Amino acid sequence: MPELPEVETVRRGLEPAMAGRLIAEARVNRADLRWPFPPRMAERLTGQRVLGLRRRSKYILADLSGGQSLLIHLGMSGRMLVSGAQVGEFFHDHPAPSRHDHVVLEMEGGARITFNDARRFGAMDLVATEAAEAHPLLAVLGPEPLGNAFDGAYLAARLEGRRTPIKAALLDQRIVAGLGNIYVCEVLFRAGLAPGRLAGSLSRAEAEGLVPLIREVLSEAIEAGGSSLRDYRQADGELGYFQHTFRVYGREGLPCVTPGCSGTVGRIVQSGRSSFHCPLCQR
DNA sequence: AACTTAACCTGATCGC
């Protein structure tokens, strides 16, 4: 599920239960997710104090007292469950173990963090904290979309001359790191750009104009996730899913929400992914 | 080198 805003929401949800606390016991229930776990991961996590939780793109980094960091990616279906702790307004009891609980962290003080991932596209690795950015999965990433390095001049330069659709270019984590299928659809809708437009065909103004829209869409989604964390009403402590209101994503066949537009939201498939768009106001 | 497609997995949903 998770794109950048969801991962940030998960990070914030984990913080009270993990930051500053000791991992009393780590349990690892299988040898791999997308890739093998690092050797002896459970032993290496047990007894470590979590100094803090960071996010880079769609990755969470838990910095540990021993100088290593736990790198976490949720893939498509990864979830984090917080139990045995107060989460917002509610205390969450430990749930019954379920089928795809792959890694469990018992925190000192009674909180339990459960990583559950049905499709197993997720990943975990251990990396030296000081060299974390050099990890192969992080080294290839483009700038953070909410950071200063991501601006109009940068994006325009990266799109220039590209013969790939703008949809694919914005999904390319090497260009900008953190967007996924949903938010690219939403960004292109707000920009009035057809997903099939070739990246290199955008005018300078169109390319630069994407930057504030990307920031806006992600910021709003993070804010929505934050509110869902604040009044957390789910009984199970599951982090990562929250209610969004999308303008085009998943709205195939429904009327375009642009005032005065008579279009109907359509769906095309680009590189195997659904692109929802309004054929009238996105050109 | 640029770009596209297939593959990795399971589960939920839809049409018959």
Place this chain on the structure above:
DNA sequence: TGCGATCAGGTTAAGT
């Protein structure tokens, strides 16, 4: 109710 086809928010490896 059952069953197959389709789809799912990500990323990499293997194609063209």
